[in-house]
């Protein structure tokens with residue numbers, strides 16, 4: 174368990190202890206402990222139904238927990254909801270903008286609800302419309318926006334009040350790569366200003382891009398947590414796929430890599446059927462060394478790709494129980 | 510778990526981590542000015558929704574026209590004794606009371622739209638923001654009052670066209686509009702509560718209709734109550750719509766007592782609001 178903050182270095186923007194929320198038989202959140210240091214990004218990963226949204230809704234005072242405690246910016250989520258709401262911003266998983274209002278009117282309204290003076294609220298709305306590439310559609314009713322546009326409006330809405338703690342529930346689901354990068358850049362800005370972000374995601378890449386620490390939850394419980402490199406090391410990092418020009422080079426290439434000890438933990442595996450040698454890669458240095466060796470030996474190479482472990486692979490590596498996991502799900506559903 | 514317990518301090522128990530409470534003394538209360546600002550912003554939202562969806566104003570605009578024409582020309586002749594003068598007399602009798610009827614109909618429409626509105630995602634955003642939950646409902650009442658005033662204006666315009674004559678009692682007219690609106694606002698709370706309690710818009714509509722008809726017709730809005738049988742007159746005498754209609758009639762036409770029905774109207778309005786508003790707000794808090 175990571176509790177570096179117990180040492181007193183820096184404050185925790187979010188502190189969760191033994192948080193529980195059950196919906197009837199469903200243990201949506203089942204005893205979660207979590208610390209998010211001020212000024213950092215915490216990524217919460219988990220498959221569908223893991224309890225991510227339930228966790229975020231409790232932390233943003235939309236749901237009352239059944240047990241456990243949590244503070245956000247030092248305020249208790251149950252006893253001090255009003256103070257807490259002043260310091261947070263929330264982008265929920267589902268759109269929470271007024272569909273009948275235009276993008277600009279939505280943002281202006283939120284500015285006013287956050288006690289910005291009229292002129293300031295207008296200015297801030299325009300600023301955020303610009304930043305999320307919504308200026309052109311600012312006058313159209315939000316209900317007529319595309320999914321990605323609505324998502325961006327939602328994100329903009331949660332940032333109007335410059336919250337010191339921002340909750341983002343799957344912020345980039347459904348966004349195209351360009352706007353996804355814009356959102357990522359925005360999250361970096363927010364954190365650079367000393368604010369804290371807790372985001373949930375299904376994408377390892379997103380977690381890697383944004384978060385310093387990750388918490389992986391499944392069925393309401395934490396199954397892994399730590400810094401991104403730590404988790405990646407557990408999973409075995411990236412996989413390198415090399416396709417030689419000559420099919421006949423497959424075995425000699427794998428052999429050459431093994432000789433030099435460059436084949437990582439899993440070993441270099443030649444696959445005759447796909448014509449690819451796969452090598453688990455733990456570091457950039459190893460990647461460079463592998464490429465260097467192949468070049469030095471003069472193997473003609475048609476293609477080299479690396480691929481990151483998917484969330485699935487993280488689970489597989491961390492829990493090693495992917496199959497049973499799926500089975501239990503259908504079991505529970507049948508029982509319900 | 511590591512701790513930074515100073516050397517030589519007692520034991521190894523880590524000191525409990527006190528929550529860093531900032532803004533000491535801040536209870537998070539929302540001041541009255543802020544509250545009014547929030548209600549303003551939310552009312553603006555409701556008004557913009559109407560602008561975006563102008564059909565939602567149709568009933569408010571058409572209802573007064575249709576009802577006035579119907580009652581004045583269908584019943585006016587018969588009730589007025591078959592003469593044009595009789596019809597004019599009936600118009601002058603009817604119009605003040607119809608303001609109350611319009612208020613009630615507008616209020617009723619609130620209940621039916623309630624559930625849809627509060628199931629929308631934007632409610633989640635409001636709930637995660639530092640605003641009083643009540644301001645969402647109060648903003649709704651504010652906009653409905655606006656809608657009521659528009660309806661009353663249309664009603665009066667049609668009324669003047671078909672022969673309403675208040676003989677220069679403009680102040681009385683203003684007072685009557687004020688009383689009617691205050692009463693209408695208290696009804697909005699009832700129907701809002703009904704809308705929050707019942708599951709579907711249809712159910713709300715059904716109930717509202719059943720309540721509305723006897724209240725409207727069992728009052729002094731359309732005809733004087735003296736011709737009604739005793740048991741019915743007993744009902745119309747306590748029916749708040751009778752008081753509102755009589756008060757308006759007194760103020761606009763100079764006929765009949767003003768003070769007593771006006772007082773009753775205020776008592777009913779304040780009473781209904783005092784009871785219904787807190788219940789509706791509590792219900793809304795629990796529901797959303």
Ligand SMILES: Nc1ncnc2c1ncn2[C@@H]1O[C@H](COP(=O)(O)OP(=O)(O)OP(=O)(O)O)[C@@H](O)[C@H]1O
Pocket residue numbers: 196199200201202219220221222223224225226227228266
């Ligand atoms: N209001 C509710 N009533 C009943 N069950 C609920 C409710 N909200 C969530 N659940 C259940 O709690 C569990 C966790 O749901 P949650 O939405 O938190 O998952 P999630 O991790 O956000 O999933 P996803 O990735 O699909 O968004 C699920 O089994 C879900 O069915």
Ligand SMILES: [Mg+2]
Pocket residue numbers: 225226227266342
């Ligand atoms: Mg979710």
